[in-house]
Amino acid sequence: MEVTSLGYVLIQMRDPSEWLDLGREVLGFDGSTDAEGRVRLRMDEAPFRYLILKGDEDRFLRAGWEQGEAEYNATLEDLRRHDALLSEGDAAESELRSVQAFVVARDPSGNEFELFYGRSKSSQAFVSPVAGARFVTGSLGLGHVVLPAHEHAATTDFYQQILGFGMSDALTLPPPAEGAPEMRINFLHAGNTRHHSLALFDGPAPSGVVHLMTEMHSLDNVGQCLDRVQAKGLPVVATLGRHENDRMVSFYFLAPGGIPIEVGYDGLLLNKETFVPTTSTRGDVWGHVYDFPG
Ligand SMILES: [Fe+2]
Structure with missing residues (x-):
């Protein structure tokens, strides 16, 4: 369902x-x-x-x-x-x-x-405390979440069969180091047009989540957020880059609690009538030099 x-x-x-x-x-x-x-x-x-x-x-x-x-x-x-x-x-x-x-x-x-x-809406209009900051949310949800999934196939099946997610892309990446296994990430869409609301990574995540993504309205929104991250001295754990599968231009930083946050723009919206799930072997078109903890 x-x-x-x-x-x-x-x-x-x-x-x-x-x-x-x-x-x-x-x-x-x-x-x-x-x-x-x-x-x-x-x-x-x-x-x-x-x-x-x-x-x-x-x-x-x-x-x-x-x-x-x-x-x-x-x-x-x-x-x-x-x-x-x-x-x-x-x-x-x-x-x-x-x-x-x-x-x-x-x-x-x-x-x-x-x-x-049955979630109610706030009676107060949203106003960002940062001038000009706007988010892509509403019916698309708050963004996406990437979860650790050591039972990779069973967990992917679970979200598809029980919760009605659809497969968007199955990504296989080469081993990050010699002797290490390949990395697999399955990207799934919910009942809205966001390319993926959920992704499942077949490895661990020390904070309990691989990352959370928040999407903004413009490249300037993202760049100005990166400026604020750097002014606060928060660790940037992936440089600016564009993903292959959802075309998102983004960077990643570590929020309090060691929780990685992706801040992006320009994520792909699916036409669910015509969309065919893909398989990918590279994560990025350009950029995204990763330096994640663990
Ligand atoms: Fe992401």
């Missing part, structure tokens, strides 16, 4: 205010902190796209996937059948997310995720 988009992500930090500063000063997200010290970051009319919870360890927690109500109810049955359902959110947790209902589940590689329906 088809997921429509990536609605939100949850991150856990010992000090969530680090992400409030990052959101407001570097990325251009609008942010607020509540009485419990949780940070909400907005990119558009959604009440938040990033929720940073306080916890004893810095790490990525979960992606939150949106469905329609009928699809949601049907998917719950499938998740139960596959022994993937972990818990159902209570009223207070649903209110925190501004959703009608949600559940927590787990994919075959052990990544927890949330599935929800």
Whole structure:
């Protein structure tokens, strides 16, 4: 049953205010902190796209996937059948997310995720604290998430069969070092035209996520964000470049908690009537010199 988009992500930090500063000063997200010290970051009319919870360890927690109500109810049955359902959110947790209902589940590689329906919009217009910063979101979701997936084939099947994702591109890269295995990344689209909302990497990710992508409206938006990243002294872990499969021009940096963020522009939109999934053997048209931790 088809997921429509990536609605939100949850991150856990010992000090969530680090992400409030990052959101407001570097990325251009609008942010607020509540009485419990949780940070909400907005990119558009959604009440938040990033929720940073306080916890004893810095790490990525979960992606939150949106469905329609009928699809949601049907998917719950499938998740139960596959022994993937972990818990159902209570009223207070649903209110925190501004959703009608949600559940927590787990994919075959052990990544927890949330599935929800019925999210309300914020009554306040989104205004970036950074002049001119604008994001490509709305029905396309907040961007994309790349997850570690040691059970690569089973996890790819899971997202296709249970959550209705479609394959966009299967990328195989040569071994990064002699004696190392090839690297495989499967890119999947949800029920919107973004080339991929999810990708699955067959290797580890120390922070719990390989990276999160946020898409901006112009190359100037991206370049000015890179200036802000460098002015803050945050580590740039991939230079500017253009990806082969989704044509995104982007750079990557390390956010608090060691979470890699891709900031991009010009991502490919699919025509789902005519699109044929591809296989690639190179990740980039140009640029993207990678220096990821681990
Ligand atoms: Fe990406």
